[in-house]
Amino acid sequence: MFTNVPRGLSRRGFTLIELLVVIAIIAVLIGLLLPAVQKVREAAARMSCQNNLKQIGLAVHNYESANGGFPPRRNLTAGMRRGWGPAILTYVEQAALSGAYRLDKDFYAPENAANILVPLKLFVCPSGPGARTVTVDYSGVVSTGAAGDYFGPNSFQSTLYGSPALSGNNTCTAMQDGVNRKIVEITDGTSNTLLVTEQAGRPDFYILGKKQPSNTAQSAYNQWGPWAAYQVSRFQQFGSDGITADGPGGPCTVNCNNSQGVYAFHTGGANAAFCDGSVRFLRQTLHPNVLFGIITANGGEILSGNDF
DSSP: OTEEETTTTTTTHHHHHHHHHHHHHHHHHHHHHHHHHHHHHHHHHHHHHHHHHHHHHHHHHHHHHHHSOOOOEEEEEOOOOOTTTGGGGGGGTHHHHHHSSSSSSTTTTTTGGGHHHHGGGSSSSSTTSSSSSEEEEETTTTEEEEEEEEEEEEEEEEEOOSSSSSTTTTSSSSTTTBBOOOOOGOOTOOOEEEEEEEETTTTEEEETEEEOOOOHHHHHHSSSTTSSSOOOEEEEEEETSSOOOOOTTTBBSSBTTSSSSSSSSTEEEEEEEEEOOOOEEEEEOOHHHHHHHHSSSSSSSOOGGOOO
């Protein structure tokens, strides 16, 4: 071996050169493979997120079968304040936690402190920052709960509907406050009406994929953030900067910022569960008319699956 070693180059030196070439080739291959590995990981995380929403949709339907309607998006009665999360615990294989949770107490009350700290993978998208806690200061009572990344709409802000039409009307969405909304009241059709979607990343503040410094305005929204809290918010469109509310008529509807509306850590869009139990991917280019059309349960819009 190495019988034709060039003059002045030792057998050992030639071996080192070969080794360096091999290392360089390996480095190039790793550089080529890394993006592919990251894509595979994101695809798996996105699928897991879709499964979370599928399970939430199924739980909501099981609740509806047992109670005659979808769970209330919020209970605003003093002393029993909570979101839709605690209502479906029994239907997501969390019977023990459901039994421990005090429905006769606010979600942030000391009696529920240990309950709302329980991290539930079902309520967290794996593409996001991972397991987190959110501190809530409600009426002077400070508590901490495990984060939830899935929110439903309670109203929306849009120049499309004007005033005093549907915009800002908190009875126009699939779930309502304090009552079990019947499926027959969703006259736009369950396949065209949004149930819950991603609004991920709290308590941190993100705009167009970039984490922002904490600010007072964002911390106010963190009263919603633990899975047991009011996991609904006003949905709106933003300017191309991802900040300016409504633009007016701004083009940004998905992954703008996570203080209001649809926000995920997936490339190109966000997952959403619809009232028929299906889960779909809302494209980042989703037109505002379509976003607000799927938010309303009785707006009379004509939509098709191709619009999403």
